[in-house]
Amino acid sequence: MLTSAVVGALACQVDSYLDTFETVVVSCKPVEFLPVKNGKKSKVIVPTEDAAYEVEFKDTILFPEGGGQPSDHGMILAGGKEIPVLAIRRESLTALHKVQTPLEPDTKVKMELDWKRRFDHMQQHSGQHLVSAILDQMEVPTLSWSLGEKMSYVEIPRKLTEEEVLSVEDRCNNVISQGLDITVEVPDKDLVKKDKLPDDYDQERGILRVVHIGDLDANPCCGTHLKNTKEMNAISLLHQVGIRGANSRLYFLIGDRVRAYAREMNTLTRSLNAKLSCQTEEIETKITKLDSQMRDSYKSEKQWMAEVASLEAARIKTELAECKKVYVYRPEQSTLVYFNMLMAELKLEPGSGVVVLACGTGKTGGALVVIGDNADKVAAEIRDAGVVKELKGGGKGVKWQGKVMAWEKGEPETLSAFVSKL
Ligand SMILES: [Zn+2]
Structure with missing residues (x-):
């Protein structure tokens, strides 16, 4: 064997x-x-x-x-x-x-x-040792790290200031350009800190390795590493995310990922330039302005909706007094807000009839709301008769609310005819 x-x-x-x-x-x-x-x-x-x-x-x-x-x-x-x-x-x-x-x-x-994937992992892993070594010099220990598909991070016990991040990044890139050798040593087992080993690792038969970056760092590690810091090309420290109380995850990119990220961000920026018709420096101002305009127009839309709802409620009440059923259909998607305003205005008394409200078009579907006398039964009739094929929802008594998963061609009109015959 x-x-x-x-x-x-x-x-x-x-x-x-x-x-x-x-x-x-x-x-x-x-x-x-x-x-x-x-x-x-x-x-x-x-x-x-x-x-x-x-x-x-x-x-x-x-x-x-x-x-x-x-x-x-x-x-x-x-x-x-x-x-x-x-x-x-x-x-x-x-x-x-x-x-x-x-x-x-x-x-x-x-x-x-798959050498491309492995070399990328070697760049990130050796790079992480370097970032952690520089952080160690500042008495910021690395608690854990993660090699992500796009970005990696080290978890540290506190958030670094912007100046500290820039200083760590400078010092790391300085070490890269010095071209320090990265070597693996198999030391006497008794000299290795056992707390750094996985619990199920057989310490007797196993081989312990310590990875050195010049004289700067020595760290027990089982990973695959570069031969020289020059192969890291560059380190870019990105943002930090707070986690577990005061801890912070400091995100980084190393080696070929720095170039890939620059390319990706440039493509994104160029696309934003075209979509917003502005220079890169103007993107933030432009988005703030658009956001404020959108809020204003939504506010104004709500005011108009309230006015129309009040007028339409009066019309519906008149129609209900005559024929006990009313159908309202609006093709816009955002009509639920409007329907809620309309229902608040209507305040239907028992015996005043039934109102069927529908909105949306095509594959994106929309909403269907039935209010008034026997609303739940009317909704069941609509569903059982197959007037609206893809209908989901529920409700009891005077209010039934549902979602039309997709409107098929002609369904809003068939529904109108169906309601008029109730
Ligand atoms: Zn390692």
């Missing part, structure tokens, strides 16, 4: 720049889990629905998720097949690769690493 390399001394950790590798399958097991039924874990282990397998190789260049760094992506080439690997996890000291195709033990395979 083959035995595999332990996490801590995997090929990806010994040489983080390997992007292809030849190895052998040690074991392959179907992924099983205990399904939860009615809140209780079942005692029967079943295979997962996606028929996945976990493969252990003699050694691997695919990094298993750990130390804040997400797992790699890669490809296994075996017997003419290309088998993608999108997740690798550490179980005690073993790296398990999740695949959809089973592999026989002793099979010789070729591994290919």
